[in-house]
Amino acid sequence: MTEITRPGLKPARPHFSSGPCAKPPGWHPEGLALGSLGRSHRSKLGKSRLAHAIDLTRTILKIPATHRIGIVPGSDTGAVEMALWSMLGARAVTMLAWESFGEGWVTDVVKQLKLPDAKVVKAPYGAIPDLGAVDQSGDVVFTWNGTTSGVRVPDGEWIRDDREGLTFADATSAVFAQDLPWDKLDVTTFSWQKVLGGEGGHGVIILGPRAVERLESYQPSWPLPKIFRMTKGGKLIEGIFKGDTINTPSMLAVEDYIYALEWAQSLGGLEALIARANDNAEALDAWVSATPWIEHLAADPATRSNTSVCLKFADAAVQGLDDDAKAALVKKMASLLEAEDAAYDVAGYRDAPPGLRVWCGATVDAGDIQALGPWLDWAWAQAHG
Structure with missing residues (x-):
């Protein structure tokens, strides 16, 4: 075998983790706005910073005004499970899985929620199921970009405009790097620890009008933990989507996310x-x-x-x-x-x-x-x- 000489040039930033990911170039802790630290997230300042993070997310991702954006606990996992446990069960559901996180959502639906009419469609690592054959009379749950397989859906053309069910897209390693068709996605989730290199622990859930309608018209048969509840008295809790978070967020992590969003905007x-x-x-x-x-x-x-x-x-x-x-x-x-x-x-x-x-x-x-x-x-x- 030919001997390979040890290279002389190293990556300036050798951070290639798939989560938490590399910080934005030039990131330094002194660049964070720290005025909200030590303050209540319910204070005027705290709420304004959370709302600012939501507004910047909408602007950069080009999310239409019809969609709600909320910061929720538990990273992307928390956001996905909040959606699945709150909205599934109203219709049959098709679970698409071609990597480990998709398999995890299958476990939630089949073994935890135990939905009897759940259909599981799988593909091996490196491949993707036949998207054109997906039944859209019911709900569809999928990962937009398979973080552990490197396989993504090529586009949203396979999602019908006249679909009867809801689409649930775990897009945690797709947002801020791929153009998502918001009119095709009823529920979208991500965590900012992925593409923008934010700190872990917080998730984001994006609800289209059809998802809001489901939440306000359907009550699952199982009990919901407090951190999953997005309605009260049959109505959406609008405050969640204006920065009034369900539980206490890390304002340091929020400020770090804002830093990354402002960096993205500057580009x-x-x-x-x-x-x-x-x-x-x-x-x-x-x-x-x-x-x-x-x-x-x-x-x-x-x-x-x-x-x-x-x-x-x-x-x-x-x-x-x-x-x-x-x-x-x-x-x-x-x-x-x-x-x-x-x-x-x-x-x-x-x-x-x-x-x-x-x-x-x-x-x-x-x-x-x-x-x-x-x-x-x-x-x-x-x-x-």
Whole structure:
């Protein structure tokens, strides 16, 4: 095997984790507005900062005025489960799963809520179900971008305008990097720890008019915890969507999110964020295309993520190795890279096929992706050789 020299140039910011993700370039704690710290989130100042975060989210993501935006507890998981537990059961539901988080929502619906008419449609890692065959007379739950598989839905054309059920999109690794069709999405969730590199613990839920109608006309048969309740007396609690949060948020995390939103706005908004993510994904793809030992887990470029890019070993490169041996190889590579401060957190997700995962969202710089490639080659040679 040809010996690979240790590269000289390192990524300036070797943060490639898929959550929490890299901070915006130039981020520093002194840049945060800290006046709301130590103040009640119910104070005039606290509510105004929460409302400002909601308003900036609407502006940058181009969310129509018809949709409500709320900051909720429990990260994206909390936002998804709030939606599922509050609204499912009114109609039959189809659960689409092609990676671990989608599988998690299947567990919620089938094993926890125990909905008898839930239909589960799965695809293996790297693939996606036949979206054109999805029954839209009932509700549909799916991940827009599979964080652990690197597979995303290519667009929203498969979602019918005359659908009878609601669409529930877990879009946590898609927002701020992909253009979402808000008229097609009735419930959308994310956490700001993903594409904008915010701090963990808080989720965002976005409700279209049809979702609000469901909430106000349907009462599930099971009890709802306080943190899931979005209605009172059959009416939407509007305050949730104006910054009057259900429980106490971290105002430090809120200010950090506002910092990232204002950074995004200074770049030019959503188009600039999408362009940065696309540039990063293209830079990584250029290295993959030139590297014989690695390939994309998502074989179809049309469904390949531009944020959580997942890679697998080429079959010929790991011939004779079982999954345990491949997983050990990944672990060794990740350890070598971290020890060199060349790349942090690039091991694939534990439930995915053994491989690498590189975050290419907008807070990452393309130059760092380009500098990463030679280090991945070096780590492969060290670990596999």
